[in-house]
Amino acid sequence: MRAFVVSEEGDTLSMGVREVEAVASDANDILVSVDYSGVNFKDAMVAASKSRVRRVSSLVGGVDAAGTVMHSTDAALPEGTRVAVHGGTLGVARDGGFAQSIYSPANYITALPDSISTRVAMIIGTAGFTAMESLLALEDRGLEAGSEVLVTGATGGVGSHAVALLAANGYRPVASTGSPTASAWLFERGAVRVIGRDEVADNPGRVMASETWAGAIDCVGGDTLAQILRSLRYGGAVAACGLVGSVELSTTVYPFITRSVALLGIDSVEATRSTRVRVWSALGAVATRIDFEALVDREVDLEELTPALDDIRQGKTRGRILVNPTPG
Numbered sequence: 001m002r003a004f005v006v007s008e009e010g011d012t013l014s015m016g017v018r019e020v021e022a023v024a025s026d027a028n029d030i031l032v033s034v035d036y037s038g039v040n041f042k043d044a045m046v047a048a049s050k051s052r053v054r055r056v057s058s059l060v061g062g063v064d065a066a067g068t069v070m071h072s073t074d075a076a077l078p079e080g081t082r083v084a085v086h087g088g089t090l091g092v093a094r095d096g097g098f099a100q101s102i103y104s105p106a107n108y109i110t111a112l113p114d115s116i117s118t119r120v121a122m123i124i125g126t127a128g129f130t131a132m133e134s135l136l137a138l139e140d141r142g143l144e145a146g147s148e149v150l151v152t153g154a155t156g157g158v159g160s161h162a163v164a165l166l167a168a169n170g171y172r173p174v175a176s177t178g179s180p181t182a183s184a185w186l187f188e189r190g191a192v193r194v195i196g197r198d199e200v201a202d203n204p205g206r207v208m209a210s211e212t213w214a215g216a217i218d219c220v221g222g223d224t225l226a227q228i229l230r231s232l233r234y235g236g237a238v239a240a241c242g243l244v245g246s247v248e249l250s251t252t253v254y255p256f257i258t259r260s261v262a263l264l265g266i267d268s269v270e271a272t273r274s275t276r277v278r279v280w281s282a283l284g285a286v287a288t289r290i291d292f293e294a295l296v297d298r299e300v301d302l303e304e305l306t307p308a309l310d311d312i313r314q315g316k317t318r319g320r321i322l323v324n325p326t327p328g
């Protein structure tokens, strides 16, 4: 089969399309024929020189895939099931979804709801899954219907899905972006306001900022997350899912002990099977109310992946890059 392989030998990083065999790591691995994959920020980190995310010297890239089960010993995922495949070590330490087929443990495979095609599943991908996981975490914490919710990194994969999902579920998303020319696009996705990256919080000289956000979905981390914490309303919460700005976090305990706010950690990679079913089911319930095609930055084939990875690394994309391993 054709696959996009990332290899590093010594100081030499190489990547490109190769003919390789799909290989099972375990007799219970499930074989999935891949219709689509998608490009994530993590894929760009895997395809970087001396990557601290990639854990092997050579692998098929791609943390996401969607397609049809071709061979399975798992009663819950019989042959012919349409599925999304993501998480675990896929595309990080074992072969991933930039290929025409993939073997995966059952834990990382979820049957798709009828309302979600394999194409839409990969427009959603890990990014949209993480956005919905974040929204469910905010709701579990008590987010009130119709609340204003901040989304940072709003034009990215997670951010743009967060804006669309919040709007489709009756909330009022406020999009924070460093891409001022994307305002009209963000309003079309459902944002009620678009603000700059530096407008997340006021009162820069004081410990606490004004109570502004009932909730937030943060893709950026670092000072952005610190600013969100000091500007949450009483009892509010932030779902922290990203690190494009920084992995550091410098804050005080005041937001927690004077406003009872919550910092909710979001991880999609090791999400349990029941969490995956819950999140994909929630995505399925809202799917007919979202124009997912409008979230596609562009569709690429395996040959076009190298520049696509560069673009996502440099923050040049808007929404999602869809990957078709067998075009035409």
Ligand SMILES: NC(=O)c1ccc[n+]([C@@H]2O[C@H](COP(=O)([O-])OP(=O)(O)OC[C@H]3O[C@@H](n4cnc5c(N)ncnc54)[C@H](OP(=O)(O)O)[C@@H]3O)[C@@H](O)[C@H]2O)c1
Pocket: 039, 040, 041, 042, 126, 127, 130, 152, 153, 154, 155, 156, 157, 158, 159, 176, 177, 178, 179, 197, 219, 220, 240, 241, 242, 243, 244, 245, 266, 267, 268, 269, 312, 313, 315, 317, 319
């Ligand atoms: N927790 C999980 O399980 C999980 C799952 C998926 C992704 N993630 C993480 O979530 C983050 C977003 O992923 P993604 O796939 O949406 O990435 P993406 O498509 O590259 O989007 C990131 C967005 O963040 C903004 N941005 C980029 N560089 C920035 C900087 N230096 N400072 C502030 N904002 C910056 C840009 O949006 P604007 O121009 O609109 O500001 C960019 O479009 C990444 O850190 C990724 O690793 C985590």
